[in-house]
Amino acid sequence: MSDPLAGIPLASIRVFEAAARLNSFTRAAEELGMTQAAVSWQIKALEGRLGQSLFRRLPREVVPTESGERLSRAATEAMSLLRRALLDLTEADQAILSITTLATLATQWLAPRLGEFQLAHPELAVRLDTAAHLIDLSREGFDVGIRSGTGEWPGLESVEVMPSVFTPVCSPRLRDQLGLQTAEDLLKAPRIGLEKEWAVWFAAAGVAADGQAPSRLRADYQALEVASALGDQGVALASPILFARELAAGLLVQPVPLSVKLVPGYAYWLVWPEGRRRSPKIARFRDWILAAAAADPALRAARETAEAA
Incomplete structure (x- = not known):
């Protein structure tokens, strides 16, 4: 048995649901940000695919036919379920910040400071990963990464966090x-x-x-x-x-206090997928980590050394 939804665009169902709920092509167009003509065309196209009328066109409103009423109840329920699912997904995504970074940077610098970020943003839970391989942020579900390099990676935007000196x-x-x-x-x-x-x-x-x-x-x-x-x-x-x-603490000493960039142009960078710079959780973390870096006296000293070199 063939799928009755095959060949019917979801956009047509969305337009039909709004028109049936509001009893008006004009009001449906306003709600959906479309023209009245576009709504009318979508409804006619849907009626053509189904081979039956879905509305009775009256002078000041449209009223669903018996077939339209049956489809309207199902469409309204389906759109409500879809909206709820999308809202749940969006809220879940915004509630977790996924970070992938280098193991040493995570244990020595980031993890001891993450409590400050979470106190400032209690609505966000943090997932921290230290995979050895280079993570594809979008494909593997990470919001941001901290990488060592020149700041140029395909498909990513970046901002320098700290110099890479040794x-x-x-x-x-x-x-x-x-x-x-x-x-x-x-x-x-x-x-x-x-x-x-x-x-x-x-x-x-x-x-x-x-x-x-x-x-x-x-x-x-x-x-x-x-x-x-x-x-x-x-x-x-x-x-x-x-x-x-x-x-x-004196556990380590520098027998010769000379810090050097071992690879020219290298630094530690915060990166995120192109087009996501305005994501609220990414923006919050970017602002926080740059402020934390600016407040670190050891980082400031290393940056001054690197700039003087």
């Missing part, structure tokens, strides 16, 4: 044991991280690092490398912004 860090015990005071001293220290990144840092420090022993440990996450540094295992390259608490 400095050598180690435990005070390791610094004192090895007598680490200069960039040259780090050439002989056990190093943690990618050699190419250390090469960039040494070049910025004016030290030739060719022929030196390779790093002794590399990990997928910056936080894991810093955990090794906290355990006296070596010197890691880390963000002075993300590990500002450990530095302030």
Whole structure:
């Protein structure tokens, strides 16, 4: 049995429902933001598809026929259910903010501050994801992301949150044991991280690092490398912004206080799908995170360092 709805546009049902409910093509046109002629054309097209009249045209109003009355009751119920479902979906979407970000940034900087955002916006629940792969925000249902890069990704708009700078860090015990005071001293220290990144840092420090022993440990996450540094295992390259608490508490020290951009043009960016900049929850989070970044003294110091470099 063929589907009776096949070939009947939902727009025609919507126009019919409004006209039957209001007993007027003119008032239906006003409610739907259409012309009276467009409403009349939609009704005639629907009647043509069904092969029967749906209205009796009177001088000052239209009245549903018996067939029109039957269809009107069903159409009104169906449109009410559809409106309610759409409202529920919209409200549910606006009640949850889904964020995907880098694991180290999430644990070291974002998560400790999210309570402030939720206190300011108690109507929003936050879903935080730290997937290792690059998330397609729209396809995988995320509102915003925080990424490291140049700020240019297809289909996304972005705003810079913080610079991506790195400095050598180690435990005070390791610094004192090895007598680490200069960039040259780090050439002989056990190093943690990618050699190419250390090469960039040494070049910025004016030290030739060719022929030196390779790093002794590399990990997928910056936080894991810093955990090794906290355990006296070596010197890691880390963000002075993300590990500002450990530095302030003396758990980590900077044997050489030089912060460097390891990749030119790189920074941490807040991103969202094109066309969603006016979404209320995205706008609230964007305003909040930019204000939180502006209020972070470690971030301000790193930004000044980056601008001076």
